[in-house]
Amino acid sequence: MxxxxxxxxxxxxxxxxxxxxxxxxxxxxxxxxxxxxxxxxxxxxxxxxxxxxxxxxxxxxxxxxxxxxxxxxxxxxxxxxxxxxxxxxxxxxxxxxxxxxxxxxxxxxxxxxxxxxxxxxxxxxxxxxxxxxxxxxxxxGSGARMRDSVARVMHAWDRSHPLYGNLIGMYGFGLEEAGDYRKGERYAREAVEIDPKDAWSVHAVAHVMEMEGRHREGIDWIKGLEPHWSTVHNFRFHVWWHRALFHLERYELDEVMALYDAQVASDLEADQYLDVVNAAALLWRLELYGMQVGPERWAQLADLAKKHLDDHELIFVSLHYLMALLGAGRMTDAAEMIEKLRAYAEDAATRDQTQARITRKVGLALAEAMSAIRSGNPARAVSLIWPLRYDIQSIGGSHAQRDVFEEMLVDASLKGGETAKARALLSERTEKKPNSAWSWERYGEALTASGLDASAASARATELRSAH
Ligand SMILES: [Fe+2]
The missing domain is CATH 1.25.40 (Serine Threonine Protein Phosphatase 5, Tetratricopeptide repeat)
Structure with a gap:
């Protein structure tokens, strides 16, 4: 031929x-x-x-x-x-x-x-x-591999290639996930200059802004380019999700809810996993921020999740389906899903598969922890997640997406009376995310619970919330 x-x-x-x-x-x-x-x-x-x-x-x-x-x-x-x-x-x-x-x-x-x-x-x-x-x-979950994989081929590319912009945007995202925000932003911005419809690169810049707590700038960036990136397939809802996340961090909760309804969860019938990942994580986070999201939204997601109890393609995705079942209070379905995950991870025919290994190492514990949180046992969730914190990366997804598990751990440690751990986690988190009002507020709670002076942390939280 x-x-x-x-x-x-x-x-x-x-x-x-x-x-x-x-x-x-x-x-x-x-x-x-x-x-x-x-x-x-x-x-x-x-x-x-x-x-x-x-x-x-x-x-x-x-x-x-x-x-x-x-x-x-x-x-x-x-x-x-x-x-x-x-x-x-x-x-x-x-x-x-x-x-x-x-x-x-x-x-x-x-x-x-x-x-x-x-x-x-x-x-x-x-x-x-x-x-x-x-x-x-x-x-x-390997930013280094994403970064280096692209870097290894760059010698063979130049601007004359029709996909050159996409190439450097991918490089920008890999750099961001590997922690090189300056260089990552530079490459991703150049990609967007070449093609503003390149949603992956628009989103790579948004990731840099997310990691650096540049919330207002992130909203403006996404808004300004909306006529372009919104032309792509369902990935556009993930860009909407990023915008919603920026609003969430500014405590603009009504705006988040409006974006959830109008965009993030507007095409769930397409049954695409990333849509459910976006939606479930956003509802879970909204609740952590004190918003009542209502049973209907969770129910809609849980109905979808129920169709995927036997899907084990990506544990990262399965955990979000589980989030939906737990959010809707469907504990029997959630327990069934966890048992199916366990059986998949331990079955002789599948146990050496990439995702089975990650499920065994990290996924099951995270699943059990989320279930414990929704069953009123946050201390158990802390005991499950705490030892795995540095392994959660292996479930994949981005830093921004996996942050929901860290927020869960923080919240569970406060609610479960694990005061020393909460204080330590929040000391770490406020160093990492100095512009996070939610984190400073929780830090204030942890310090108060420890009998320590919380006034500086609370003042910082108030300052960040009123700055908008
Ligand atoms: Fe993203």
Whole structure:
């Protein structure tokens, strides 16, 4: 079978140049979060129903849905692709992608990441491999891997490549997650200058502002670019979530609630895991900030979560489904979900899988802790989370997303009478987040509970709250 250019600088095995460029357009759609990315892949397979890499990519897209049902379809695509690769001459790069999909379907996400990184050694401009590696490193909670994975290929890129902006935006996000805020912001801003519709890069800058407590600036940044980033697929709700988070930290709770209803939770029927992750974490945080969110909102999320009790693609996501069940007070469903997670993590057939290992090491304890919090036993939650604090990163997601678990721990330590731990945690947290009114307020409570002078902490909280 001949090879043709995909329009992104790479050769791809295809029946025609038309199929190859449709494939390139699919990769571009994936990286740019276009709403028609599925149609682009369909167009590719219409142009060439036997294109090997298109079938692998179909499998990738199914896996990205992160549900058991879609994983079955991914395995089907893997089967089709495996047959095609046996019949047709393909390039080493394409064979590398088949190996990556095989590893992913077997639950070996680290193996898939290694396969993508191997591809990138010889094909540093393979954006499909690079973006998927970025995804895998993200759900490994490794900012360093996200940063370095992109840095390793930059020698092969320049501004003439149509996806150069996306590349440096990814680099910016990796830098931010690795703690290099200055350099991360610089790269991500440059990416947004190249393409303001690049929602991942808009959001990378928002992450820097979140980490540095630049709440007002964060709102203005997201608002100012809204006509652009809001054109992307459901990832736009995650950008809305970031804006809501900035308002939350400014105690603009009515604004948060309004954004929740109008945006963050406005497309739950699409049943996309990131939407539920955004929504559940926001409701949980709103309650920690003292807002009554009402039973209907939780119930809506819990109904969705109930459909995913058997999905174990990402423990980070499962924990958010559990959050929804617990928030709605559906303790029986929550207990069933935890038992299913336990069975998955310990089953001989799955226990060596990447996510099973993380579930065993961290996920189950976090699940039990959240359940303890909602069962009126915050001290038990503290005893479960405290020893794991530095391992929570392994569940993946961003620092900003995982912060909900730290807030939970802080709140549980105060409510559970773990005064010394609360004081220590809040001493740490106010150093890390000096602009967090919520943290200073809690710090004041912890100091008062310890019989210490809380006036400075309380004054700082008041100052931050009235500064707006
Ligand atoms: Fe984010």
């Amino acid at each position: 001949p090879v043709y250019s995909d329009g992104l600088g790479l050769d791809v095995t295809a029946a025609s140049g038309e199929a190859a460029s449709a494939f390139g357009s699919t990769v571009e759609g994936y990286v740019r979060f276009t709403r028609d990315v599925g149609d682009r892949l369909k167009d590719t397979l219409t142009a060439d129903p036997d294109m090997p890499l298109a079938h692998v990519t179909k499998g990738y897209f199914m896996k990205l849905f992160g549900t058991g049902a879609m994983s079955v379809r991914a395995e089907k695509a893997l089967g089709t692709a495996t047959d095609l690769f046996a019949r047709v001459d393909t390039t080493d790069r394409e064979k590398g992608h088949l190996a990556a999909l095989g590893a992913w379907c077997a639950g070996d996400i680290e193996g898939a990441a290694e396969a993508w990184e191997r591809i990138l050694l010889d094909a540093p401009r393979d954006m499909l491999a690079l973006r998927l590696a970025h995804f895998a490193h993200f759900y490994a």
